[in-house]
Amino acid sequence: MPFKPVEHPKCPKCGKSVYAAEERVAGGLKWHKMCFKCGLCSKLLDSTNCSEHEGELFCKVCHARKYGPKGYGFGGGAGCLSMDTGSHLGGEGAN
Ligand SMILES: [Zn+2]
Ligand SMILES: [Zn+2]
Structure with missing residues (x-):
């Protein structure tokens, strides 16, 4: 029987092996308790x-x-849309 090394999953946060005693599972990934x-x-x-x-x-x-x-x-997505960009182009008597 060939020796098969035990593959410990890597923590996505710190990249080190995660052992059963300290693992937390989320999204199909294993994390250290502290990570x-x-x-x-x-x-x-x-x-x-x-x-x-x-x-x-x-x-x-x-x-x-x-x-x-x-x-x-967080200013992402829809928050980037601005409706007031045209006002200074049309000129509202500011010049
Ligand atoms: Zn970790
Ligand atoms: Zn948070």
């Missing part, structure tokens, strides 16, 4: 309040702010 925290507010998470997004971990609050449908607070 299992929000990428924005650094709050330590557990399986009930975490949200994994493309290999990054967020608390529910930060995830909703960053990727939620409203997107308020």
Whole structure:
């Protein structure tokens, strides 16, 4: 029987092996207990309040702010649309 090395999964946060005693699972990835925290507010998470997004971990609050449908607070997405850019071109008697 050939020797088969034990493959420990790598923590997406720090890139080191994760052992069963310290693993946390989210989004099909394994994280260290100490790496299992929000990428924005650094709050330590557990399986009930975490949200994994493309290999990054967020608390529910930060995830909703960053990727939620409203997107308020982080200036992304719809917030970039501005309706007042035409006013100075038309001239409202400012010159
Ligand atoms: Zn780690
Ligand atoms: Zn957070």
